[in-house]
Every structure is written in structure tokens, then in C-alpha cells.
Amino acid sequence: MTPIDRRTFLGAAGGAGALPLLTAAAAGQEADGASAATATALLPYQEESRARRMKWWHDAKFGMFIHYGLYSIIGHQEWVMESEGVPIPDYEKLAGKFMPKLGAAREWARLAKRAGQRYMVLTTKHHEGFCLWDTATTDYNAAKQGAKRDIVREFVAAARAEGLGVGLYFSLMDWHHPDGARCKDDAAARARFVAYTHAQIRELLSNYGKIDILWYDVDWPLTPEQWRADAMNRMVFDLQPDIIVNNRNGLTGDFATPEHRISAADRAWESCMTMNYGWGYQRTDQEWKPARKLVNELTLCVQQGGNYLLNIGPEADGSVPRASVDTLEQVGAWLRTNGAAIYDCDGRAAGAFGNYTNFTRAKDKLYVHVYFWPSQSPAAQVLDALKPETVVAVGGVRTKILSARLLKTGQPVQFTQDAIALRLTGLPDEAPDDPTTVIELTCEGTPYVRHHLIRPEWPRYGVNVGGARSS
Known part of the structure; x- marks a missing residue:
């Protein structure tokens, strides 16, 4: 017509x-x-x-x-x-x-x-x-x-x-x-x-x-x-x-x-x-x-x-x-x-952002939503022979982290934290959840993330994170 x-x-x-x-x-x-x-x-x-x-x-x-x-x-x-x-x-x-x-x-x-x-x-x-x-x-x-x-x-x-x-x-x-x-x-x-x-x-x-x-x-x-x-x-x-x-x-x-x-x-x-x-x-x-x-x-x-x-x-x-x-x-x-x-969270993580992550927050919890796992990096296949450790690095976290765990399974996640970055280590090579893996961080007080970019130490580090006020 x-x-x-x-x-x-x-x-x-x-x-x-x-x-x-x-x-x-x-x-x-x-x-x-x-x-x-x-x-x-x-x-x-x-x-x-x-x-x-x-x-x-x-x-x-x-x-x-x-x-x-x-x-x-x-x-x-x-x-x-x-x-x-x-x-x-x-x-x-x-x-x-x-x-x-x-x-x-x-x-x-x-x-x-x-x-x-x-x-x-x-x-x-x-x-x-x-x-x-x-x-x-x-x-x-x-x-x-x-x-x-x-x-x-x-x-x-x-x-x-x-x-x-x-x-x-x-x-x-x-x-x-x-x-x-x-x-x-x-x-x-x-x-x-x-x-x-x-x-x-x-x-x-x-x-x-x-x-x-x-x-x-x-x-x-x-x-x-x-x-x-x-x-x-x-x-x-x-x-x-x-x-x-x-x-x-x-x-x-x-x-x-x-x-x-x-x-x-x-x-x-x-x-x-x-x-x-x-x-x-x-x-x-x-x-x-x-x-x-x-x-x-x-x-x-x-x-x-x-x-x-x-x-x-x-x-x-x-x-x-x-x-x-x-x-x-x-x-x-x-x-x-x-x-x-998702359901328990407020909008107070609005300023936090990352290259491969999103963030949500509930009380003393900061949730890192990793939707691009380190092994999914284009460089991962090239580096497989070097066997780099799978690490998710989060920059700009200004609140002390008390513990970390995979939200789906409850499995504890090892981490180190300094003035530059929070590094989540000992992670499996493949993403433990689909379509997005969530890592729950328990903080000492209200989570606070400030804008800060880091350069990954290994290309298989899955997250370069910038953040901003989320208090």
C-alpha cells in the first residue's frame, strides 16, 4: 500500500x-x-x-x-x-x-x-x-x-x-x-x-x-x-x-x-x-x-x-x-x-565505572560485576604459554576491604589492597558464572570508590577500573 x-x-x-x-x-x-x-x-x-x-x-x-x-x-x-x-x-x-x-x-x-x-x-x-x-x-x-x-x-x-x-x-x-x-x-x-x-x-x-x-x-x-x-x-x-x-x-x-x-x-x-x-x-x-x-x-x-x-x-x-x-x-x-x-542495592555506586565491570552497592557491600573475564581477553591465547595468574584489579577503592567472595558460590577470593589497587587473586581461569560474574566485597564501613585508573600488570588482568564518589 x-x-x-x-x-x-x-x-x-x-x-x-x-x-x-x-x-x-x-x-x-x-x-x-x-x-x-x-x-x-x-x-x-x-x-x-x-x-x-x-x-x-x-x-x-x-x-x-x-x-x-x-x-x-x-x-x-x-x-x-x-x-x-x-x-x-x-x-x-x-x-x-x-x-x-x-x-x-x-x-x-x-x-x-x-x-x-x-x-x-x-x-x-x-x-x-x-x-x-x-x-x-x-x-x-x-x-x-x-x-x-x-x-x-x-x-x-x-x-x-x-x-x-x-x-x-x-x-x-x-x-x-x-x-x-x-x-x-x-x-x-x-x-x-x-x-x-x-x-x-x-x-x-x-x-x-x-x-x-x-x-x-x-x-x-x-x-x-x-x-x-x-x-x-x-x-x-x-x-x-x-x-x-x-x-x-x-x-x-x-x-x-x-x-x-x-x-x-x-x-x-x-x-x-x-x-x-x-x-x-x-x-x-x-x-x-x-x-x-x-x-x-x-x-x-x-x-x-x-x-x-x-x-x-x-x-x-x-x-x-x-x-x-x-x-x-x-x-x-x-x-x-x-x-x-541487584535487589538489595541503592544508587550510591553511581560514580563507579570500569572498562569491563559495573558496580552496585548495598550497605557495607560493594559488588564488582565482571562481565569480561581475564581469559576472554584477545591477548589471553598468546599468553597462555606463560601461565599468568588470573587477576581482577580494581583501582580507586578507598575503603578498607575485609573480605571478598564469589557471590554465586560463596567461595572466598584472595586479595591484596594498597594505595594503587585492590587485586583479587587466585581466581579460576574461566569465568565462574555466566553471563556475568559478581564478586562481593565486604567493606569496613560505607564503600567509597574514587576515580583512579591503573595499568594492568598482566594483559589477563580483566579490569581497569575508574570510579568516583559512591558514598
Whole structure:
């Protein structure tokens, strides 16, 4: 089908006006959340209860994002309606083919549990406008089309059955609604569309019991004032006093949402990331990140005080791609023996960094995450004949180390410490854990690492470390 521009798209939708076509790159809100120009402060009642409401989320560290909708049937990615210029009448025909298998939501929740993820966020409505719940606001929903089931209800029940936090994603932008674009310049259309949007949020937060997270997305094309975002959030907290909300309805919310990058903020934050190049299912995208990469991203988030929301894109029937399942299970297996280096940690190791390591910290423990073992060095094969000792050297540790051990097995690790470096010795030639080995250091007091680079004495020394304040 020949791509069409926004004028033709809106004509098919019954809209008016020639507004610029919004591309993924242009949707700055999707990438960064509320901008400095539009963000406003938390409402007073949010601020007062924020620490209490957010505690479970800070402890959870790791969540599952689920992008699932009509785009999953096409298998081209979640922006396919816009990127391929599909007219609304043609796209609507997909609703009759939306047939998630029974038990799909339970499979998602069980996978999240095995992966060590502690909360889940489902796209209840993405930009395509199709609703996964039984809504009275439109017949364009999963309870009245296709399988004729309330997928949000199934999702909430599945997450609760596994003891996971429940998060609902909701796109403010709506390509299907006839007022979704013309509301920018048409006051009557704006009034209708904002009322429609508020009504949908009210349903989601009224009909499914306790909801832990409301995850807004893309507040285009209106300002916070036009969305009545203050009233929106007030309604949210009236309905769900313990909920937390993100920053993508134009207000600052409870946490920031860097996308496709790990970028610490001066507040609570969560990096949302993908396992390949897309959010929704893409049958041709087989560029999957390995478990080592995912563990590294999780550790970087925790090291800097943030959360890690990792996405899956189920196929048309709700099945999770085998590559996603296998990799998440590898991450979960690693977390079952190394979870103390993730769940128990704060963000106070944010300044520590290394060439082949990450660091996390919990009370008097400093965890050295070695994701490139000395024997994996390109020079290792050349040096094998010399039989160098396997050593991990960490520079800049300014706190006295009392003991060291491999976190997975508890095996003690020998070490020496001087003003230049902490040297961990007597290590096995091959990495004792996969995809990352964690060495737990018990410190005399609060761990403190200061920027300091060392030159390895042997090329098989696996770590040149720089660090900074982590007290």
C-alpha cells in the first residue's frame, strides 16, 4: 500500500486540517517524557505521599513492558499504522482477527516471574486507539471484537497470581479517534477528545482493583493545560491513592522515563528498553540482545539508582517469541544466585565505572560485576604459554576491604589492597558464572570508590577500573 500523509490519514478518519505527520523520532514525549517547558510540579498530595508510594517500586528494580495490540497481527512494529500509512477503515479490519490465545497473560506473568522481574506494564491502548479492555467509550475494543475478551482483566489477574506489581500503559495520542488530531486547533473537538480520554482512564482505574502504576505515553498534540492534566492526575489519585504515575502526560509525575538509553535523572527514573529493535512484534527483526547485554543494562540502571523496564512484543496470538523467552530465562537464572547485587542495592555506586565491570552497592557491600573475564581477553591465547595468574584489579577503592567472595558460590577470593589497587587473586581461569560474574566485597564501613585508573600488570588482568564518589 502506498504511504499516505497526515492530510489523507485524517480524511480517512473524518478529521480536518493538514497537520504534520508525527513520526517516532518527532514524538519527543515518547523518548523523554515531560519537557522542561511544559512540566509542572507534583501536586501537593502526590509529594506528601511519594516516598511511601514509591518504596515498593524502588525495591523492585526490574519490570516487564508488554507491547501488544492489533499491530502484533501485522508483525511490522507498533507504529505500522502511521509508518505505512494504513487508512483507518483498513486498519479497523484487524480487530476481528485479534484472537489472543487463552492463558496468554498467564504465560507473560510466569515468564516475568522466572526472569526475576517484579512488575509488569501492559499497553492497554497504544497509539492505534484499539482498547484491550471492555470500555463503554468505544466498540473498538477487545471485548467486542475478535476474541471478545477483556485482556486487561486477564492481565491484571495473571500479574496478581504471580505476586507482581500491576502497571497499565495508556497512550494519550490516538490515531483512530476522529478528534485525535484535529483537537489541536478545534476547541469543540478538543473538549470531546479530552472528555473521552479522561473517561477511559477512569474506567481503567475503577474496574480492575488496585493498580500500582499508570504509564502515560505521548501527550501530542495538546499542552498539559489543554489535556486538563492536573485534573487528570487528581482523578487518578482519587481513584487509586497508592498508585505511581510517570511523566508523559506533560506533568513531572513520580518518575522520569528515558527511552532506549540509560540516563540517570536527579529524581526517580526508569529506563524502558527493548530486546531487539522494536517494541511491538516484528517477525523480521531477529537482532536479539544476548543475556550478557541485558544483565549489563540492568546493572547500569541499578548502579545509578534507576529501574529497568524491559520489553517483550508478543506475537499475534499472545505467544512470546522463543528468543525472548530463552534470554529472559537466562537473566532469571543469573538473578536467582546474584539477586543480592541487584535487589538489595541503592544508587550510591553511581560514580563507579570500569572498562569491563559495573558496580552496585548495598550497605557495607560493594559488588564488582565482571562481565569480561581475564581469559576472554584477545591477548589471553598468546599468553597462555606463560601461565599468568588470573587477576581482577580494581583501582580507586578507598575503603578498607575485609573480605571478598564469589557471590554465586560463596567461595572466598584472595586479595591484596594498597594505595594503587585492590587485586583479587587466585581466581579460576574461566569465568565462574555466566553471563556475568559478581564478586562481593565486604567493606569496613560505607564503600567509597574514587576515580583512579591503573595499568594492568598482566594483559589477563580483566579490569581497569575508574570510579568516583559512591558514598
